[in-house]
Structure formats: structure tokens, C-alpha cells
Amino acid sequence: MTEVLIFSFLTGAVLGQRFRVLVLLPLTLVMGLAAIPVGLMVDVSLLEGLKNLVLAAVALQAGYLFGSAARFGLAAARAGRVFARPVNTVR
Template identity: 75%
Template sequence: MTELLIFSFLAGAVLGQRFRVLILLPVTLFLVLTVLPVGLMTSLGFLEGLKAAAFAAIALQAGYLFGSAARFGLAAARTARVFPRPVRTAR
């Protein structure tokens, strides 16, 4: 389950770099629809698979928040470099 959480976090970070927040709805639906059958195939049981899907969805959203914050942080650093502050000189 740890691998699934790490993968969900990294996928969310990539999505946060490139897309708006509405991308989380179809990706989360796809995640749930794939994690539940895989959980049943690996004999986790339905409740364990549901718990894994819920944690993966939370990790996906946390990764999206991290990726979005990184995108805005990089844009702010780039803006400060492009538009330097004027230097006041003593007269």
C-alpha cells in the first residue's frame, strides 16, 4: 500500500504542475475504479481495498497541493528575477 500512496502523491504533484483542480475528479474516479478490483484480486478484501482507495485519493490531493504550490513558488521566483526591484540611490 505504501507504493500506491507514493505513486498517488507523485502523480498528484505532476498534475498540480500542469492542470487545474478539476482534473482531480476524473483521476480520483479512475483511481477508485482501478484500486478496488486490484485489491480484490490481491485478496485484500473489499473494506481494505476501499481503505486503500481512500488513502490513495488523499495522497493524490496532497500531491496536487504540493505540485501547485511548487508551480506558484517557481513562478514567483521567476517573476522576481525578471522584474528586479528598483534600487534607491542617495542624492
Template identity: 50%
Template sequence: MLDFAIFSFLVGTVFGRRFTVIVLLPLILGLALVTVVLNTHLAPSEGGKRFAAGAIALQLGYLAGSIANGWHSRRRTKDEGRWDDRSAD
């Protein structure tokens, strides 16, 4: 279950850096499909636990990617000097 959650977190991070929050719905639906396909040998309750852990990790990864994207763009803007309204003498 932990490997599935880690993979979901990393996928969420990548999508958080590139896409808007609308992408979470198709990702969750895709995660449900992957969970059903990969966990056919498990009990339904165990598959549900894996899906829940993966969905939470996916959303946390998306949040982490969005924060990293905002922090990176803010830092790049600061380094380019766009925050200062003072003229360079």
C-alpha cells in the same frame, strides 16, 4: 498501501503542476477504478482503506504541486526583475 499512497502523491504532484483543480474528479474516479482492479484479492475494507489513502495522497500531492508551481513562477518573475517598478539607471 504505502507504495500506492506514494505513487498517488507523485501523480498528484505532476498534475498539480500542469492542470487546474477540475482534473481531481477524473483522477479520483480513475483511482477508484485502479483500486478495484488491483485489489480484487483483498477484503473490501482493505481495498477501501487503500482507496482512501490513495485519494488523500493524490489531493495532497496536487496541493504540493500547485504550491511548487506558484512558488516557481513567482521566483522566476522576481529573478527577471518584474517586481521592481524602479528604472535601471
């Protein structure tokens, strides 16, 4: 389960750097559709499968938030260097 959460977080971080927030809805739907057959293959209960799906969706959204914040932080740092004014020390 830990591997799935890490993968979901990293996937969300990559998507957060490239796409808008609306990409999370179809991806969460695809995760939900994939969780049903995977849960049947590994023989987990329905309640355990739903818990895993919710945790993976939360990890995906947290990763998206992290990736989006990283994108804006990098853009702000870049803008600070590009638009920096030279300091005038001579009067």
C-alpha cells in the same frame, strides 16, 4: 501500500504543476474503478480496499496541493527576478 501512496503523491504533484483542480475528479474515479479488480486479485477485504482507495485519493490530492504550491512559488520567484528594479544608490 506505501508504494501506491508515493506514486499517488508524485502523480498529484506532476498534475498540480500542469493542470487545474478539475483533473482530480476523473483521476480519482479511474483510481476507484481500478481498485476493485486489483483488490480482488490480491485478495483483500472490501473494507481494506476502500481504506486503501481513500488513502490513495488523499495522497493524490496532497500531491496536487504540493505541486500547485511549487508552481506558484517558482512563478513568484521568477517574477521577482524579472520585475526587479535596480537599486539607485547615487543621489
